Amino acid sequence: MKGEAKVFRGTAKKLILQPLKAVYWFHEMDEFESATLQHILQIRPDVVHCHDLSTLPTGASVAGRIGCALIYDSHELEMHRNATYPEAVKRKRRRLEERNIVKADVVITVSESIADHLRDDYRIPRPIVVLNSPDxxxxxxxxxxxxxxxxxxxxxxxxxxxxxxxxxxxxxxxxxxxxxxxxxxxxxxxxxxxxxxxxxxxxxxxxxxxxxxxxxxxxxxxxxxxxxxxxxxxxxxxxxxxxxxxxxxxxxxxxxxxxxxxxxxxxxxxxxxxxxxxxxxxxxxxxxxxxxxxxxxxxxxxxxxxxxxxxxxxxxxAEYSWAAQAERLRGVYRDLRRRTAR
Structure with missing residues (x-):
């Protein structure tokens, strides 16, 4: 009886949590934009540096409104993550990345293979690789x-x-x-x-x-x-x-x-x-x-x-340390400054 109760509780937990997760995932980026967009617009930044897909639509919206530079920093291959999304969420995530990645002045990612994949998948200039390296x-x-x-x-x-x-x-x-x-x-x-x-x-x-x-x-x-x-x-x-x-x-x-x-x-x-x-x-x-x-x-x-x-x-x-990666990242910002100063 105890075993049956344990199985039932586990099944009930899945039945409750999975739909809630799906709702959260579907509205995640909308909620982030609602919570942050007006604050960012008030700051009027020179650059919006978006870490991962959850922030990219908001960053693209800011860049479109005030004309600042946009960086998309993709720490993973977002369309192929270690996560099980419902089909509706997958389609929305794909649509948002496809629509907004092309608006970025610079795309950064964390491995050579991901850089190649993003270039070929979205037909964009090859992203700059900044490794996740220890200090x-x-x-x-x-x-x-x-x-x-x-x-x-x-x-x-x-x-x-x-x-x-x-x-x-x-x-x-x-x-x-x-x-x-x-x-x-x-x-x-x-x-x-x-x-x-x-x-x-x-x-x-x-x-x-x-x-x-x-x-x-x-x-x-x-x-x-x-x-x-x-x-x-x-x-x-x-x-x-x-x-x-x-x-x-x-x-x-x-x-x-x-x-x-x-x-x-x-x-x-x-x-x-x-x-x-x-x-x-x-x-x-x-x-x-x-x-x-x-x-x-x-x-x-x-x-x-x-x-x-x-x-x-x-x-x-010289090639892989965080000091080397930080210099590469500084180079991204130096290049953006030169471009925006023209």
Missing amino acids: FEHTDEGHKTLRTDLHLGEDAPLAVYVGSVTINRGIENVVRALPFMEAVHFATVGPRRKETEKLLIEIAEELGVRDRLHLVDPVPPNDVVGYIRSADVSVLPIQNVCLSYYYCMPNKLLESVFAGIPVAVANLIELRRFVEKTGCGLVMDETDPRSIAEAVASVIPRRGDFVVTGERLDQLI
């Missing part, structure tokens, strides 16, 4: 590290996942890989979705590896690089469930490399390109726990072969 130059180099927080000795193999513990990140496959990785501890560092956290614990208990699974709260962004530096390998098991993920170039990859940690990455196009270019780790089948285990087990004893140091590290910093 590791200001990281906390104190004594607090992941390994010390877990009370693990230096001889205990430690794999880490950095970022949100949520659906389609493949973290459960890493837990399923633990029985094939003798003595390896696996820690997540980041905010946790309750349902995903519960699933990870259930899998670990079922497989008898709960003592080697560690769910750690997030640390301040500027501290991540220093905090995870004591791990032996960083695992990026992101699942290929949408184009936005397939094209992703996530912050956690660069955080790991700048922390001096080898990586085991999913076979996604940007991750694979980066690993092949830099030699900083191995590519694995993110859907297969045995493949994940093989990659991790291969990297840990050969850590020194994969850590990027010396001149190679200097080159990576």
Whole structure:
């Protein structure tokens, strides 16, 4: 009876929440514009910098009314996100992006593949890529590290996942890989979705590896690089469930490399390109726990072969660090100033 009641409550929750989510998603951008448009018009900005699709229609409206410059900063491939939208919401989102992206003076995005996709899909000039890179130059180099927080000795193999513990990140496959990785501890560092956290614990208990699974709260962004530096390998098991993920170039990859940690990455196009270019780790089948285990087990004893140091590290910093991305962003604004001054 209790089990039946639990199933009923779960079903009822879905029946109530899903329609409410659909209503919210459908009106999300309209509500943002209602709440902000008049305030922005009063400010009369020189540039409206719109982060993601939820703000783009409002920014385009402001630019059209007062003639200011418009930047569209697309942090994901909005039409192909890790989200299940009703068809009516999908059509509205597509219509709004298609209508307004062509009005932008500059489009910015976060990976080369997304830039190519947006260029080809909307027939616009190729967006400028500003990577989501860590500000590791200001990281906390104190004594607090992941390994010390877990009370693990230096001889205990430690794999880490950095970022949100949520659906389609493949973290459960890493837990399923633990029985094939003798003595390896696996820690997540980041905010946790309750349902995903519960699933990870259930899998670990079922497989008898709960003592080697560690769910750690997030640390301040500027501290991540220093905090995870004591791990032996960083695992990026992101699942290929949408184009936005397939094209992703996530912050956690660069955080790991700048922390001096080898990586085991999913076979996604940007991750694979980066690993092949830099030699900083191995590519694995993110859907297969045995493949994940093989990659991790291969990297840990050969850590020194994969850590990027010396001149190679200097080159990576020059190209991929936040300082390099910030300069690229400043260049966007300098170019806009020149154009508007004519």
